[in-house]
Every structure is written in C-alpha cells, then in structure tokens.
Amino acid sequence: MAPAAAPPDRSELFIGLGFAALAGLCLAVIPRAIGPYGAEATILPMIGAGALGLFSLLQIGAALLGRGASDEAPPPPLAPPLTLAAWLRLGAAAGVVALSAWLLPVLGILLTGAAMQILLFLLIGIRPLPAIIIALAVTAVLYLAIHTVLGVPLPAGQLW
Amino acid sequence: MDFLSADVLASAISTAFLPANLLAVALGVTAGVILGAVPGLSGTMAIALMIPLTFHWSPLFSIAILMGCWKGSVFGGSISAILLNTPGTPEAAPTALDGYPLSQQGKSMQAMTMALAASVIGALFSDALLFVAAPAISEFAVTFGPADLASLMLLSLVIVSGTGSRSIIKGLMATALGLYLGCIGLDPLTAERRLTFGVLHLDQGLDLLAMTIGLLVLSEVFVQMREELSSAASAAKPRLPLKGAWLKLADLKRAAGVILRSSIIGSVCGALPGVGSITAAFMGYDQARMTSGHPETFGKGELKGVAAAESANNAVCGTALVPMLTLGIPGSLSVAIIMGAFMIHGLAPGPLLMSSEPAFVYSLFLLLLLSDILLFLIPLPLLPLAARLSTIRRAYLLAPIAFFCFVGAYSTNQSLFDVKVMVVFAVIGVFFKRWGISPAALLIAFILGPLVENNLRLALMLSAGDPTVFVTRPLSAVFLGLAVVALGVMTFRRKRPAAATVPETARD
Incomplete structure (x- = not known):
C-alpha cells in the first residue's frame, strides 16, 4: 500500500511565501534603485534576487508536498509556551530596544543605555533596586572603559 | 615563491614579541575563557562584541x-x-557527556585539567598545520585567475549554504539574500549607486559589524529573554564544586592517541568551509568512542571523551584561518567575523596577503602559537572565577549585553544609522532562529558577494564577455563541478550530521 501523502506544512509554506514576496520586492526595486549607467551593476542583484525567488518557490513546493522538513533533523526543543503577560513583556522589551535606537541622538548613550537597561531588567523580572544599581554601574563602567580609556567615540545626545 | 626570508622572520619575531602584542593575546584569552564559561555567550558572540574595542x-x-x-x-x-x-558554547556539548559525570564522581578538577591539556594540544597541532599549509596554499593560490576565484567562492557559498540551516533550501535562501544585501552601496567598478534609495548612509553598503551584532548577538538577547520569561524558566542549576586531583601524566599518556586523532579531525574540519567546531567536536568524540576497547564507559565519566571533544574543537581554530588567509574565503561564522576585523583594519585576506604582508602574517602565526601556551597558563588561576561566573543568572546579563550591542554597532563608523541597522537585523535574526535558517550563510554570502562579483566581472572583461571561461579553465571547471556535486550530496542527504542536535541559536 502506498504511503499516505503528507499534509502541507503550513509554517514552512508561510516561510516560503514570505521569502517569495521578498524576492519579488527585491527584483521590482532593481530598475529603480540602480542608475542609468549601471547595466553591469545589475548582474549580481538580479542573480541574488532571482536565486532567492527560485529557492523560495522550491521551499513552497516542498511545504505543499509536506516535505518542508524532509532533510531536517527534528527541530530543537522550544522553550515552554509563554503566557500572555510574558508575551507582552517580551514585546515591550523589543519596543524598548527599538525606541532606544531612535532616542540615542536625543538622549545620548549614557541616558539611553541606563534607561534601556533598567527597563529591560524590570521587564525580565529583576527587582527595581538591583536593576537600577546594576544598570547604572554597567553604564558607568562601560563608558569609562570604552570611551575614556580606549578612546572609542560614543554618541552624545542633545540632552547629555 | 618563498614568503619566509630571514628578514621577514626577524621582523615577525620582533613585532610578535612586543609587550603590547603579548598583552593583547593574554587579554583575549582571559576574556574568551570568562565569556565562554557563561552559558549562552558563544565564542562567535564574544568575538563580535570584542571587535568594537579594537578599532583604535x-x-x-x-x-x-x-x-x-x-x-x-x-x-x-x-x-x-x-x-x-x-555547555557554555555549543562546541562544548560533547564535553558535557563525560565531563559532568566525572564531576559527579568528584573528579571535576581532573576533567577540567584534561580539557585544558587536550585543548592546548589540539590548538598547537592546528596552528602548526596552519604555519605549514598557509604559505604552500598561498603560493598555489596566486596562480588563480578571476574565473577560478569566482568559481571557488561559489563552491564555498554552496557548502556554507548546506550547513547550519535546518534544510538546504533555507540555507540557499539565506545565501541568496546575503548576496543581494552585499550589492547595496556603490558599485565597485563603476561607482554607480545601487539599491541605496537615496540614503547616503548606504553608499558604503550595510555595515558588516552592525549586521553581525544584530543577527547574532542582539537577536540572541531576545531569544534568551523569551526563555527567561517562560513559565518554566530554569532555576539556577546547582554547580558541582571544583575538586579532586589534577590530571596525571599517566592519564594524558593514556589519552595521547585519542587526542592526536581528534586533533587531526578538528584540523581537517577547520580547513573545510562550513564544517566548523561543533561537528569537529562530535566527530572527535565519536571516533574516541568507536576506537575504544571499552565504548560502554563513554557517557559515564570517561576522561578520553573529554579529551577527544576538547582537542577536536580547539584544533579547528588554526586551520580555519587557512582558507581565509590564503583564498579570502571564510569557512565559518567566527572566521567571517575575524575576516571582517581584517577588513576594518585595512587588510585584504586572500592570495596576495602573504606576499604583500608576510611579516604581519608570520607575526600572527607566532602570536597564535603563543596564545596556545597562554591558553594553558591563564585559565588555571581563572578556573574558580570562571566556574562561579558560569552560574550567574542569565537575566542579569541580557540588558548589559543589549547595551554593549548599541556601543558596538555605533563604534565602527560613529553612525547612529548603523544602530538602527543592527536593530532591524536583530528582528531578522530572531525570525531566522525561529525558522531554522542559518545567519552564518547570510553573513558569509554578504562578505563574499562583492568578492564574487569583482572576480566574475573581471573574468568576463578579460574573456571579452565570453561566459564559457568559467568551464574552459580547468581549475574553475573543477570548482564548479565540485559545487554541483556538493549541492547534489546535500540535497539528497536525508539526515543531518550530529551537529544538528545542538541548539541552533549559537551555531557556528
């Protein structure tokens, strides 16, 4: 008796579709993002985007045939599922990091670094007092070591 | 061509043994031992975080x-x-198989000193091979034409695509994306703006270090934060004490054969693109078990198991530099980052490096040999401290590492734009890890992309636009043939190697 066909692997299909869309976007922007004198300059971008498209189609095909994981080892064990509160904390942590990148020109590395660390510590579940002490200590030590001792320039903000 | 003249040797010795350079090796080894001991901080992450400190x-x-x-x-x-x-790093996974049972038996100091001795022997063996092989390969590599180099790099890209990701297709997708991203910036031959969308910061392309820190380090902060936040976040594991007698010379003699064989395995794995130290460690451990007269003792506290894994994973470091120094091809993520450091400092790894900078290269070789000696001397007094640090709760490390990422991404070009690039690539890195896609393939393709393109276009120019040059030149044809064979083998291989069993988050 022939083995039953494997059902499509939805997560693998999603990955393939995502990359196919990305490949389409990459191909579409090439004519507009390369100047008139750069015909040769389009060769490698075209190869890269074309290959991305081709491989994502293969990924889609493999997922539809249920072979998305045909040459794979079992995926590594994932961490236990998160509660809604934990997801919110993780999302907030990502937001804090992203916001810090945009606030760096305004607040400078000292204020941004200290504030980001305190918030991340609190979101991970460290108590406020240790969070503040460690964040301030790490910021000060790294600033002194990297900027003052090693002479590596660090961003100064408008406020500090 | 003989790269090693008396003048070069004298210059290399006088440079390598400057106190500042000796201090550099000592500092590096010390930082590496401490960072490596902390679970979750891989060697690759440690190197990426160290680079910004070295700019000046x-x-x-x-x-x-x-x-x-x-x-x-x-x-x-x-x-x-x-x-x-x-395991503090993924390549130490097989070390735990016998190392931990030895600790449970009260022999942790014996296991630790065996790990140290085997590491040093493996590293020395590999560096000696590097010393011998690199000049010979360089001498051969300078005869390569652009078509040969382009085909060789294509072969490397194919091999790297097949490792690290959970499927070959995903590895190839990451490689293709890396090639595309590597095109951003000024065209190397015509200086035409490519894919910059009018953003001046992109004229020089995406910054390699910002991408690396985002893809590897900051994304790992989020992955580990997720684990910390999970309901079953692991409580601090009880650490077994450092105790028992040190390694005896007789133990070392008993494991000499295993260490030698594992050093050879590690050295070969290091020289092959995409294989890396994790595979080497598992292969070294497996050969020790299979060639042992008492394989049943492995996994229950066999000292030879520790010796095999550690000599194999350390033997990767030296020979991994061979393709990078001689051909300009980084075979693993760690080497790719080190290659990035070469480029940041104005050095171009490749066939011409040994002829243009022989004193530098030989100084580096001498410092590598010296680092092996320091690797033996420095960790011994550091063991109690490193052991204590290994139990530190991860939650206390994540925020400072995130801060350090910001510092590192900014420092290369003093560009706030690079910080934003790092954050974007951290998001990409999180998804890559979730989906089992190797960031190594993307980063290596990003580095090799411009080199492939230069050689590809140069070959076409020299052949008056004739693309058959890639198959009519014998070396190029061999490399392309090997690339096809490698792709076929990886596509039809049903099972992944043992390395696939280690966490993907820190794979090299």
Missing part, C-alpha cells in the same frame, strides 16, 4: 586579541559543561 589599536594587536578570545572561549565553554552539564 594596531591590526596585529586587534587580531591577536580576537584570536585569543576565540580560543579562550572554545575552552571556556567546557567549564560550565563539566560543572553544570550546560
């Missing part, structure tokens, strides 16, 4: 620190593997 130093000082850090971290991973059963 001489190239040799900087590369010496990074190499010392890499070697130190590979050994450092064994500390938590032996005491906690939690």
